[in-house]
Amino acid sequence: MMKLWYGQIVSVVRLEMKKTFFSKRGLWVYLLAFAPVVLYMVHSVYATRQRQHLAQLATEHPISQAAFNGIKTGLSRDQVVAKLGEPYWQRTRYHHGGNGKKRSFVFYRYTDGKNDVSYHFEDNKLTWIHRRDPDTLPKSQLIFATSFQFYFLRLAIFFGCVGIFVNLFRGEMLDKSLHFYMLTPMRREVLLAGKYFAGLLATVVIFTSSTALQWWAMLWQFERGVIVDFLAGPGWIQFGAYLSVTALACVGYGSIFLAVGLLFSNPIIPTAVVLLWESANPFLPPLLKKTSMIYYLQSLCPVTAPPDKNMPPLINLLISPTEPATTLTAVTCIVLLTLLVLVLASRLARKLEINYGTD
Amino acid sequence: MAVYKQTYKDYSGTRTTPWFRFFILSRYSYARLFKSKFLVLFLAVCMFYPLGCAVFIYLSHNIPLLTALRLRSGAMPPIDGEFFNVYCVVQGALAFLLTTLVGPSLVAPDLANGAMSLYLSRPFSRTQYVAGKMTILLLLLSVITWIPGIVLYLIQAGCAGWDWARVHAWLAGSIVLGLWIWIVVLSLIALALSAWVKWKIAAGALILGVFFAGAGFGVAINNVTRTHYGAFIDLMQVVRTIWSDLFRNGSSADLSVTEAWTVLGVTCGLCLWLLARRIRAFEVVK
Numbered sequence: 001m002m003k004l005w006y007g008q009i010v011s012v013v014r015l016e017m018k019k020t021f022f023s024k025r026g027l028w029v030y031l032l033a034f035a036p037v038v039l040y041m042v043h044s045v046y047a048t049r050q051r052q053h054l055a056q057l058a059t060e061h062p063i064s065q066a067a068f069n070g071i072k073t074g075l076s077r078d079q080v081v082a083k084l085g086e087p088y089w090q091r092t093r094y095h096h097g098g099n100g101k102k103r104s105f106v107f108y109r110y111t112d113g114k115n116d117v118s119y120h121f122e123d124n125k126l127t128w129i130h131r132r133d134p135d136t137l138p139k140s141q142l143i144f145a146t147s148f149q150f151y152f153l154r155l156a157i158f159f160g161c162v163g164i165f166v167n168l169f170r171g172e173m174l175d176k177s178l179h180f181y182m183l184t185p186m187r188r189e190v191l192l193a194g195k196y197f198a199g200l201l202a203t204v205v206i207f208t209s210s211t212a213l214q215w216w217a218m219l220w221q222f223e224r225g226v227i228v229d230f231l232a233g234p235g236w237i238q239f240g241a242y243l244s245v246t247a248l249a250c251v252g253y254g255s256i257f258l259a260v261g262l263l264f265s266n267p268i269i270p271t272a273v274v275l276l277w278e279s280a281n282p283f284l285p286p287l288l289k290k291t292s293m294i295y296y297l298q299s300l301c302p303v304t305a306p307p308d309k310n311m312p313p314l315i316n317l318l319i320s321p322t323e324p325a326t327t328l329t330a331v332t333c334i335v336l337l338t339l340l341v342l343v344l345a346s347r348l349a350r351k352l353e354i355n356y357g358t359d
Numbered sequence: 360m361a362v363y364k365q366t367y368k369d370y371s372g373t374r375t376t377p378w379f380r381f382f383i384l385s386r387y388s389y390a391r392l393f394k395s396k397f398l399v400l401f402l403a404v405c406m407f408y409p410l411g412c413a414v415f416i417y418l419s420h421n422i423p424l425l426t427a428l429r430l431r432s433g434a435m436p437p438i439d440g441e442f443f444n445v446y447c448v449v450q451g452a453l454a455f456l457l458t459t460l461v462g463p464s465l466v467a468p469d470l471a472n473g474a475m476s477l478y479l480s481r482p483f484s485r486t487q488y489v490a491g492k493m494t495i496l497l498l499l500l501s502v503i504t505w506i507p508g509i510v511l512y513l514i515q516a517g518c519a520g521w522d523w524a525r526v527h528a529w530l531a532g533s534i535v536l537g538l539w540i541w542i543v544v545l546s547l548i549a550l551a552l553s554a555w556v557k558w559k560i561a562a563g564a565l566i567l568g569v570f571f572a573g574a575g576f577g578v579a580i581n582n583v584t585r586t587h588y589g590a591f592i593d594l595m596q597v598v599r600t601i602w603s604d605l606f607r608n609g610s611s612a613d614l615s616v617t618e619a620w621t622v623l624g625v626t627c628g629l630c631l632w633l634l635a636r637r638i639r640a641f642e643v644v645k
Contacts, residue, residue: 025556025558025561028565028568032568032572035576036576036579039576039579039580039583039584040583043583043584046584132585143582143583146578146579146582147578147579147582147583150575150578150579151572151575151576151578151579154575155568155571155572155575155576156572156575159564159567159568159571159572162564163561163564166560166564170560174558174560266559266560266563267560268459268460268463268560268563268564268567269397269460271563271564271567272456272459272567275567275571279571308578
């Protein structure tokens with residue numbers, strides 16, 4: 001019997017492959033998944049060119065570090081030019097104040113070959129200095145962790161799973177084709193398992209490949225020696241951890257949205273509820289935090305993302321710090337929750353009745 | 360068997376004035392929408408915060424009660440631009456959720472079931488169709504946003520006196536303008552996405568995605584590129600910037616007010632273009 005069920009699951013997965021990977025309705029999932037890859041690639045290309053550009057500027061017009069250290073706010077434009085020479089980039093703007101007086105705002109940019117330093121003059125007085133340091137690997141790791149946890153896990157994989165897993169049953173209802181499956185001599189549980197594995201295969205392939213490409217694009221801007229040293233150290237472990245977290249997110253969210261697609265004729269309300277619950281996770285008390293998927297997924301991430309700098313201080317106070325779950329606990333909880341949801345969904349599938357009129 | 364010649368004749372009954380024809384769609388849609396108990400419940404929940412604000416305004420002017428509670432009248436937060444800005448943020452979020460609930464079912468079913476030609480074969484233009492569908496959202500969202508906002512302003516004006524109302528008349532204008540901008544943007548996005556994807560479930564997910572994923576990806580752009588360009592695709596931040604300006608609050612947003620207005624203008628233009636492309640009496644099926 002197991003062999004028959006296995007064969008049927010494989011058949012369903014094969015049939016669903018085209019629908020999950022190449023359906024027009026699901027193309028936006030690729031956009032969600034691969035947008036960060038494009039972002040990292042564009043940034044890496046820009047950073048590499050910028051580094052070369054700054055190095056070239058510094059060789060043509062070298063400025064010592066001591067000269068940079070001597071620039072303080074309050075200096076005049078002429079004093080800055082006397083110490084550093086002419087800037088490699090400048091822009092002047094004029095604004096008319098309320099009293100009709102014309103004010104000048106001048107921006108100068110200098111480089112020492114690695115750092116880009118901007119000076120902001122108001123009416124010829126230096127008022128603001130901004131130093132843009134070059135990207136370093138530790139800094140890039142933090143940036144990767146932040147965008148992975150705040151965008152990729154919480155939104156891209158979440159909405160990707162909504163798009164693919166809800167579509168497995170609800171999409172068939174819309175296409176008025178679910179009865180073809182129902183007419184086959186196949187147990188409903190087997191059909192559900194087949195559809196779940198098809199969705200899982202699609203999401204895992206799409207999102208893990210996106211994670212891998214993001215990782216590669218993030219590292220691409222650094223020199224070969226830096227990358228080799230990093231990979232020889234914690235690099236591969238981190239890479240593996242990110243891929244595993246991505247796959248586990250697909251496993252967990254996939255099961256939830258498969259059940260949602262089966263249970264609700266309008267899955268948007270439960271999706272919004274789950275989204276709000278997952279988004280509110282940082283503000284929940286420790287016990288409630290453990291009832292959301294994102295808590296376990298974040299616990300498995302190799303680098304802790306720093307909190308949002310733009311968050312208002314009052315809201316920042318509401319964040320309740322909680323110890324992350326251990327790897328074993330996190331994986332066990334996600335797998336157990338998935339199994340529980342799938343068992344419940346299979347019980348629902350046994351009583352599933354087709355009503356094509358509601359969508 | 361007798362065979363009678365059947366010919367089509369013009370409708371000879373009374374016609375609705377062309378200017379108000381768009382309202383026919385809204386009337387029938389409201390009848391359908393209010394059959395949903397969940398929607399009615401949600402609308403009731405949306406009134407909790409304005410009700411709390413009204414109670415707060417009343418309490419902050421009730422000197423005997425404040426004395427009984429051993430509070431000075433100055434100890435209560437002032438009813439000013441910041442108060443109404445927070446009101447806009449809370450009710451604006453609820454308006455977004457209501458749009459996600461109602462918006463997808465407005466245009467998508469008509470397109471999916473080929474009903475557009477039936478509408479437009481009548482003396483009913485595309486503009487009237489869009490206006491009719493948009494009115495549904497505009498009125499529904501008005502009920503939970505600027506109308507209670509103005510009621511709060513009037514309660515405060517009643518409690519604080521004519522002088523306060525005269526000095527703070529700009530607050531009433533800001534409440535109406537700020538929330539109208541938001542509900543127009545929400546309605547246009549909901550209609551455009553509902554028309555574009557033709558499937559109400561996908562349209563709902565897409566409305567959620569545009570706002571949440573837009574905000575998330577915007578943060579990712581800011582993080583990776585160390586710029587503020589990501590704020591351009593975060594519509595919530597865009598509208599918060601405008602509200603901060605309208606309510607004369609200091610804003611620490613990454614966008615200037617001009618940039619925020621430009622982003623909203625582009626978004627509305629894009630939505631109108633999508634609607635113009637989709638709302639047609641015919642469809643080419645390849």
